Amino acid sequence: MLQSTRLKENPKLYIFLPLYHTLWEDSILSPTEIIQMQSLIQKQKWLSDAERNWLLKKIDPTQAPGAKELRSWKAKIKKLDLGPYKNLYEIGEALAKQQAPDLQFEEQLRSDFQEMETALGLLSIEASYHYKKEHLTISTGQLKENNFEVSTMTDLLDGHENNLIQRIKTILADPIFRYTENESLSEKREQVLRWCEELAKQGFGAWAYPKFAGGRGDMEGYFTIMETLSYHDLSMVIKFGVQFGLWGMSVYFLGTEKHHKKYLKDIGTLNLPGCFAMTETGHGSNVRGLETTATYNHKDQNFSIHTPNPDARKEYIGNAALHGRMATVFAKLIIDGEDYGVNAFIVPLRNSNGKTVEGIQIEDCGRKMGLNGVDNGVIYFNQVVIPKENMLDRFALVNEQGEFESPISSDNRRFFTMLGTLVGGRIGIPRSALSACKSGLTIALRYGEKRRQFGPEGGEEVPILNYRMHQRRLLRPLATTYALHFALKYLTARFLAKTEEDGQEIEALAAGLKAYTTWFTTDTLQECREACGGKGYLSENRIDALKNDTDVYTTFEGDNIVLMQLVAKNRLTEFRQEFGDMNMFTIFNYVTNQAKTSITEKNPIIIRSTDAAHLLDFDFHLNAFRYRERSILSSAARRLKRHIDSGMDSFDAFNVTQHHLVEVGTAYIERVILEEFQKKVKEIQDLDCRRAINQLCQLFALQTLEKHRGWYLEEGYMEGVKTKAIRREVNQLCWEIRKNAIALTDAFDIPESCLAAPIAVRVSD
């Protein structure tokens, strides 16, 4: 061929080959670029006219080199040993000298080439990598390491509950608990019922109940059971929670000895499946507005339970569609036409043959987004008569004279006291949610370690977990998962030691952590799904179930936004009480001044500091979280007061500041999480584990500051240089934690049979 002839006869031309090949291989030349190339070539006076013409022709798009020619150029270049060459000029020079060892080029040519490469936007080194056989980069090299003993970390996470946890895991590994794919609702529900019966047989159902009911009186253990079971099918967990938690504990905490003796044992063994019938179609969040009635009949000394209108039907009631035989029903007690507020009653739904009793009508809620193993139903009561002793009478009763009696005189306060005894649900749900997160992250991180995609030119493909965005996606939530693990343990401990004094604080803490954890779970599992691409979409890899089953957790036990406002209102009350007899105006002045003066960290050097030691410092983190918490709370209080003072209805004032109030709740919860996490880190004895967890604690703190950087900048607590430095530090921490990522999820010690995702099959070490 002519071209080859020209090349063979004119070995000098070889110096252009790598540049020409690169140009045609990856891009279409723009008119400007063609002009630039033309001028480069015109400048080369050492070329013959024929050579120059050949070169000009080869950048003319109408006479571009063909596929075969391009391929032959590449083959020639790749034959070189390309180790030492830094750019296309050097490769070309070597190539030319290979053809004609005596060739010499002027120094000017090198700089002409480099200018050209720059003008064309070619990254010289990058372009030359194209021809190398191997190409190692930092991104290629980042591999996993175990910088701590995994089993030590597991012990640290499990704490003194480790024996119970191991026992549950052993049971879950039994073939009885193998997942089955059930297409039909009824098969799924039967499967889940059988699993729950199995767990009851093992004594887990009654665990929190008193000894006489077959239990151990161990409430902490109950939460541990919920949490550990949540590595398995979540329908099973919710069915378990409905039966032994909601149904059983409503009898336990709202009833008295006669109810305990009569029901608890059968509930704990699942001989008496039951429901917790609170929510109505018309009232979910605002349960104070429930409309079902329990009317006292003086003559027969019994109650009639009734659904007065379609919106008052009980809805979404777990265990109702199929298996429930009784229910704790929340209804307004009516005596002589007078409304004594919402109370709780045991109402039979079905007889032992499973037939609904007279006056009860039940509909099936049908298929749901998830939790399809739970049989949710709708219940209507048509004047269902129950005996007087079926009133759960710990907090209120109808006496012999048919009069209402209660140690708590206010209907409202009595109702909220009753609800307060059931706050355990707001601990069980986030602990279950967090287990689902752990499963999701374990699956996604193992896949991220194995899955390779893209890589440097001429190099191997890179594990996707080496990509910075992938690390941000999965490692930030990993840090938060560890943070929440300890926060939920703290919440549980506070709950178990609850007194009358700190009752409301703990209710707020539970509400806030429930909201925070379940939102986090939804976000995290969504990230896991996307991070696993198509594999994450296949049901076999279980992210589908994890995501969809937990999706309703943000609604369970109270809608998260409603809960966060409840937290905020509690904080506003505490805020008021903290300042005793000062009036509101004094308080605001006080807080404003305190905020102004106490914040020594808000000096010009600190707000601009980008020093790594400072950015990673625990005190810096906690001060920043506390500042945010206090400042948002007091500004919310001020805003509310200003609105009300200006004549706004307080309902409107709360509505106008609703977004602000959610932030009040969030800032409080985040401060608690960080405080407990830092405490925990300081307690850890094992230095390797401590180092690993320390980084997670820093990452949790810094990612939270990064998330709120808009606020910190608005407040002048940080300047732009600092928030940018925080972002860099977050990325850097992700990069470092990545090495431990698999070990950190291995430490969750989730049974492989529970994980079960083919993409999560353990990478051999």
Add this chain to the structure above:
Amino acid sequence: MLQSTRLKENPKLYIFLPLYHTLWEDSILSPTEIIQMQSLIQKQKWLSDAERNWLLKKIDPTQAPGAKELRSWKAKIKKLDLGPYKNLYEIGEALAKQQAPDLQFEEQLRSDFQEMETALGLLSIEASYHYKKEHLTISTGQLKENNFEVSTMTDLLDGHENNLIQRIKTILADPIFRYTENESLSEKREQVLRWCEELAKQGFGAWAYPKFAGGRGDMEGYFTIMETLSYHDLSMVIKFGVQFGLWGMSVYFLGTEKHHKKYLKDIGTLNLPGCFAMTETGHGSNVRGLETTATYNHKDQNFSIHTPNPDARKEYIGNAALHGRMATVFAKLIIDGEDYGVNAFIVPLRNSNGKTVEGIQIEDCGRKMGLNGVDNGVIYFNQVVIPKENMLDRFALVNEQGEFESPISSDNRRFFTMLGTLVGGRIGIPRSALSACKSGLTIALRYGEKRRQFGPEGGEEVPILNYRMHQRRLLRPLATTYALHFALKYLTARFLAKTEEDGQEIEALAAGLKAYTTWFTTDTLQECREACGGKGYLSENRIDALKNDTDVYTTFEGDNIVLMQLVAKNRLTEFRQEFGDMNMFTIFNYVTNQAKTSITEKNPIIIRSTDAAHLLDFDFHLNAFRYRERSILSSAARRLKRHIDSGMDSFDAFNVTQHHLVEVGTAYIERVILEEFQKKVKEIQDLDCRRAINQLCQLFALQTLEKHRGWYLEEGYMEGVKTKAIRREVNQLCWEIRKNAIALTDAFDIPESCLAAPIAVRVSD
């Protein structure tokens, strides 16, 4: 009873009753509060000792009033006509005077009371509302209005495609398309196949194909069909897209006349179901790395298609598990041991009886998170021989001599050119996604309008859409939905008018809008689910399907993060080309200076401006978006250059800046969306519609600025006062748009039979 006796005998005491009732009704008195109350009572010298003692007793927690007593107090208070009274003192005064009309109280008492109410943190007006029968607030009052003609808005959205859209909607309303609940995969898949056959019968399948193949050559119509069908079941849409889009259009765009004549007609009628077999288990995003081989056999002049290793099997292939009879298979062409890059081949999978042909092995992907009506499968090829004419040879062929020939010499560029012809998928997917958003928002907003929960003391419960957080949740996405509607129309128009010059720009635009829209869809449907609480979790209300079916859209047609980087790289290239022959260093200086000087808006007055007219101004919005786009792009370029100059491998440099690059893509896409939205607003003739859309455009702009406020503050483009003012303005716009919310979703004109959610049954006007 003694207490009543005391009250009856001492009518003055009645003045304390509302305060006392309020104290006991809603709270437990703290020790400090008891002391404050005691001191108030001690001060009242006009009371007798007996009266004073009675009052002191009634705030002693050990002698608190009983339920009956509290109830009787309340009943007494509620008998008053409470209209005129502003606080508890006034109510008490009226109550006392009712008992003894001659009573007079000193003025001091009023201020004592008020101080007490303040110290106790009672909101006087709020507390007094407790006893009123009616309580209207601004939040209660906010109702829907229609401030524009819905049908005019619909016309405006539909544009010149309105006839086609109406035709499709009419067909979807046919009973054949009624949703059925299919528990089993196979039923679902058969149902979806039947629906697609029905659509093919109507001529929709071939719509984009040439006349000779039964089509209309109307590509724009094809996108409109995809979009409108997406109000219905999304499995049907994806099956439709696989058959007529991926399979059909790969034959159309990668093949030549012989293929068109032979296949297109049967594809368009669904007589020849087929697949698009590109993705392999080992290569999804990095399709250049596909490993399936197509080896040319000189002797028989045919190809052998082969899966060389398990990772090279084709995975997730739609239509493969059950119905596909042929597939466009992407494989590396090998001639004489030489690899000519990835090319496309038509390969038979099943014969007309549905039996797989020899050498083909197919597995079922099984159940997925969603789209279970689509039969995705895995395909292995074991030396499947196909005739030479089955190579789709628009861009490359093997000639009579068995030599490779192509008008595009670079394998890479040829492959990306081939992919470029298939960019339509990146338009169809976001348009389908946006329809799902529209359905979700219509359902959630209608529910938000009907559903009432909580309300002011003594007032009616309030539609949840009147709550500010609920408005932020749903109305911000509503604004973005309108924005994206017009942006996707713009993208479609650009695509239809594509030339060689703007091809890469349009590919980047499509990639970016696909990523942006599908992420937005995932977020929005998640919000819709939560905003509908338990109702949103029931499958009957369809948010389940909408969310889960579209979840994989963020992965379809390229993982969103990968796509956003592609957009960023395209922007970096354009950035370079824009500056012609300047070298990189000059460019950076130029841009930095330009950024510094051209931004007249960055003066001290503007960056602090909180003036509403300024905040709502289109120019302010667009300037801010453009500034961000330019600034992020040039800083990314600078960072990359700095890293590379300091010796970092470019692969690592791109990895280190990955997060930044995603922002480059996002900022570009957001600027385009806003620019097109503003253009559209200015074109609208109908003033009412224009006013409504104008607000949506402002809300889209301001919520985006709010989202990025951290960045604007870091850059000093805005100060805290301004970003706070923007947040207020976002909330205010939500509040105003809320009135139009239902009308704005009605304008989508989604067939009621497609919406089908019981909670979305239209509110009667």
